[in-house]
Amino acid sequence: MSLLELESINSGYGHFQALFDVNLRIEEKETHAIIGANGAGKSTLLRTICGLIKTEPADKVRFDGQAIGAMSPHKRVGLGISYVPEGRWVFPSLTVHENLQVGAHSKRTGVWNIDKVYELFPLLARLKNRQAFGLSGGEQQALSIARGLMSNPRLLLLDEVSLGLAPVVVEKIYQAMPAIVDSGTTVLLVEQDVGQAMKFADRVTCMLEGRLVLEGAPGEISQEAIFAAYFGV
Ligand code: ATP
Numbered sequence: 001m002s003l004l005e006l007e008s009i010n011s012g013y014g015h016f017q018a019l020f021d022v023n024l025r026i027e028e029k030e031t032h033a034i035i036g037a038n039g040a041g042k043s044t045l046l047r048t049i050c051g052l053i054k055t056e057p058a059d060k061v062r063f064d065g066q067a068i069g070a071m072s073p074h075k076r077v078g079l080g081i082s083y084v085p086e087g088r089w090v091f092p093s094l095t096v097h098e099n100l101q102v103g104a105h106s107k108r109t110g111v112w113n114i115d116k117v118y119e120l121f122p123l124l125a126r127l128k129n130r131q132a133f134g135l136s137g138g139e140q141q142a143l144s145i146a147r148g149l150m151s152n153p154r155l156l157l158l159d160e161v162s163l164g165l166a167p168v169v170v171e172k173i174y175q176a177m178p179a180i181v182d183s184g185t186t187v188l189l190v191e192q193d194v195g196q197a198m199k200f201a202d203r204v205t206c207m208l209e210g211r212l213v214l215e216g217a218p219g220e221i222s223q224e225a226i227f228a229a230y231f232g233v
Helices: 042-050 073-079 096-103 114-120 122-126 137-149 167-175 177-182 194-200 223-231
Strands: 004-013 016-026 031-036 061-063 081-084 155-159 186-190 203-208 211-216
Touching (some): 016 042, 031 223, 096 114, 114 122, 114 137, 167 177
Parallel strands (some): 031 186, 081 155, 155 186
Antiparallel strands (some): 004 016, 004 061
16 A cells, blocks of 8 residues: 555636546655646645645545545644645744744654754744745745644645755755655655756656656666657657
């Protein structure tokens, strides 16, 4: 049994279908990257997993064998699914420290706590009493990820980690990833930077127009295959 199993998912927004027959398995402790062009359905896939979009019948989405397709996002956090959305959402008027405390609301226990996330991102420790609205893009991204970890997820969903950040900042954020993986957390991330995804992930899946069109370990798939899957040529 895989940690996460999606079976023939067709989902979207009202009458607009954004995902078509999506079948995906994520193994425990795997690092899996979803790549694909704008509008391919990557964020919709993460929203379907975290519960912002529900699935019928509920057992088409299974977490650790349990049918979760009808479950609220809040309940899924309690099970160990943490979602860090695109756009570096932080509570702007709260301090860094308070943002992290909010992240601990699920009261799941595990390796992550405030001291551990400050160790992971020392820049946040230095900024702990600053309000989040004054932080740079990279600092806000670090804070969003750290807040996601505060619920001690078994599965961490990260949407567009590098979007809009300078390469040097992206490097800094990715430096924290091995420690997250070593803690036993399974990571499923959406990444537009294909090079970064290939460097970091154990497995990569490419989406095109709402479908999964290529999956494999970075060493197994050629540049040509990725190009073809990415652009649909
Ligand atoms: P991007 O990198 O641009 O975010 P993506 O691969 O994450 O792309 P999605 O955001 O999942 O793609 O979008 C998939 C499709 O669903 C697109 O056609 C998009 O316009 C549509 N879509 C996304 N969000 C909504 C929404 N809230 N309501 C209606 N349609 C939406």
